[in-house]
Amino acid sequence: MAYHRKQRKFGRVGQQRKQLLRSLARSVILEEKVHTTVARAKSVRPFVEKLVTTARKDDVATRRLLLARFNNDRTVVKKLIEVLGPKYKEHSGGYTRIAKVEPRPGSGRTSAVIEFV
Numbered sequence: 588m589a590y591h592r593k594q595r596k597f598g599r600v601g602q603q604r605k606q607l608l609r610s611l612a613r614s615v616i617l618e619e620k621v622h623t624t625v626a627r628a629k630s631v632r633p634f635v636e637k638l639v640t641t642a643r644k645d646d647v648a649t650r651r652l653l654l655a656r657f658n659n660d661r662t663v664v665k666k667l668i669e670v671l672g673p674k675y676k677e678h679s680g681g682y683t684r685i686a687k688v689e690p691r692p693g694s695g696r697t698s699a700v701i702e703f704v
Contacts, residue, residue, distance in 0.1 A: 588636050588679075594630070595629075595630050597624050597626070597627070597630075597638055602697035607627075608630060608631050608634055609656070609657065611623065611627060611631045611640065611648075612631050612634050612635050613657060613660065613700055614661050615631065615635050615663055615683070615702075615703075616638070616666055616667060616671070617662065617663060617666060618636065619702060619703050620700060620701070620702040620703070621660060621700070621702070622628050622688070622698065622699075622700050623698070623699060623701065624696055624697065624698060624699065625685070625697045625698070625699040628685045628699040628700075628701040629685065631701065632683050632685065632701065635682070635683055635701075636655065636669060636680065636681075636682055638656070638680055638682060639667065639672070639682045640680070641653065641667075642667035642668050642671055643672045643675060643676055644672075645668050645672060649668070650668060651662060653667055653668070664685075671703070681704065682704060683695050683701055683702065683703055683704065684701070684702060684704050685700070685701050686699060686700045686702070687699050688700055
């Protein structure tokens with residue numbers, strides 16, 4: 588039985604799963620809207636929300652932390668600090684929404700769109 592499961596595994600080992608979520612978060616941040624599966628959207632949501640909360644405080648330490656999270660990808664950090672941080676400065680959370688859309692035609696897997704509010 589699947590009691591007390593803390594995270595979804597997506598059929599990957601730990602490092603692959605971490606990279607999957609990091610890549611999906613990067614896409615959400617840069618494009619502000621991503622079409623994916625419901626499980627992936629639910630897993631990446633807390634990761635993105637924590638990044639936006641961190642980006643609300645613009646200082647050198649925050650920039651270094653975000654650069655370390657995204658393997659020195661400056662485009663993501665720039666978007667977080669200069670666009671998303673000030674945009675959600677007054678919000679106390681809940682920066683993203685997950686909307687379920689029609690299932691995929693081939694597999695019937697439930698799909699969702701994760702986007703910024």
